[in-house]
Amino acid sequence: MNTGAEVRAACRSGAFTGPTPGLAMGYVQANLVILPRDWAWDFLLFCQRNPKPCPLLDVTEPGDPEPRFIAAGADLRTDLPAYRIWENGTLVEEPADATRFWRSDLVSLLVGCSFTFENALLAAGVPVRHIEEGRNVPMYRTNVACREAGRFRGPMVVSMRPMTPGQAATATRICSRFALAHGAPFQIGDPAAIGIRDVDRPDFGDAVAIRPGEVPVFWACGVTPQAAVMEAKPPFAITHKPGHMFVSDLKDADLDGEGVT
């Protein structure tokens, strides 16, 4: 599966239900949050007010399952490998097809993810430790509150990649170009200042090795909006299953600059 379209076709036919990291390299992958229209307004505002953790790639019209701006012809009900169905903040099902849960008032919001800038870091020779170690990226709740929007609130969640201070400067320069993939680091080198007590004990994902001479570098993380949604307990929501993302037709290079225009 070398393109977003191929991954989506395999999901739609039921042939593929696995995680998407490493698939269709170079194609932009996205987090998915689907909410009833009334809740989607609050969530859209939450993303507008917190663009670093919540870079919006596409938002559908109510009832329309096609993300026409990042993947014309795709169907968000079938084209992801696995979904999570939520009722009042409780996970009730993990289907491979969300068609039977669809409603005419549902709005789909697609949020950029870190794969895009990680590819750019690797291309520049900057290490991405959790990839080297075959683990999930370490993620932490911070003591920094997001800007509230309607019923949504919560702390900024960050991901961490260890590197040398020189590599941190290179990473900052590179990631600044990708505002729709979390942008420049949120912070470099001082976990205590953002309320992280122990970098070896992440709140989500796996711990990774920080080598001598390296500092932890923190990025705003796409788990932030997901945590805010779960905390708000909307009556109904559909999300992707973690690691089982929507693969779009955008290329990483399309996000290099001012964003989707």
Next chain:
Amino acid sequence: MNTGAEVRAACRSGAFTGPTPGLAMGYVQANLVILPRDWAWDFLLFCQRNPKPCPLLDVTEPGDPEPRFIAAGADLRTDLPAYRIWENGTLVEEPADATRFWRSDLVSLLVGCSFTFENALLAAGVPVRHIEEGRNVPMYRTNVACREAGRFRGPMVVSMRPMTPGQAATATRICSRFALAHGAPFQIGDPAAIGIRDVDRPDFGDAVAIRPGEVPVFWACGVTPQAAVMEAKPPFAITHKPGHMFVSDLKDADLDGEGVT
């Protein structure tokens, strides 16, 4: 009046009702669109889908007149020098205070404007011809359609500044940093390719001189969303009077980079 707060206080007291260009230099000025919540959803989506002409600086909660993220304590009902009141797409009044038109369902959307990047161009020695000539910037309807959102649609409107091809490169580099002030030029040097028949006859604003060796450089323009709103004829809307903008607490430098974070 050297700061955004001073301009707003003068507007609130009724002492100032004039145009804002040149006031409180260095402070970010914004276009204002106020809509009933149901219409504001469509407009928010329109801005999300068309970020170059519609860079959102702030969006309020329904009924809340305080743009708390770009000017805490400000009151959008009183703190602009002049307003326009619209009913079904028709201009019905031009008051200096919008308090008596306020409703609990109104959402205010503040959209970035060109003053921010014009200041940066002038600082870099790039000419801004309409300022030199003491005129309004020339603006043109293009044949490029914006992405539709709900009831909002319409052509991209662009502004034009003539300069040499070398200055155009400098301007592109500088403006790329200001995604929340329309970003890099939309197009350089070929008006016919975007449906502009005669650069000497703008659709809005004034014509300016294009000197020998200069090319017209076009930027996405904040008139785009205003035209889309008027075209859609919402039952009720409040906007700023043209040239009579909201002056925020943000500094131009705050928009240099990834945006308001």
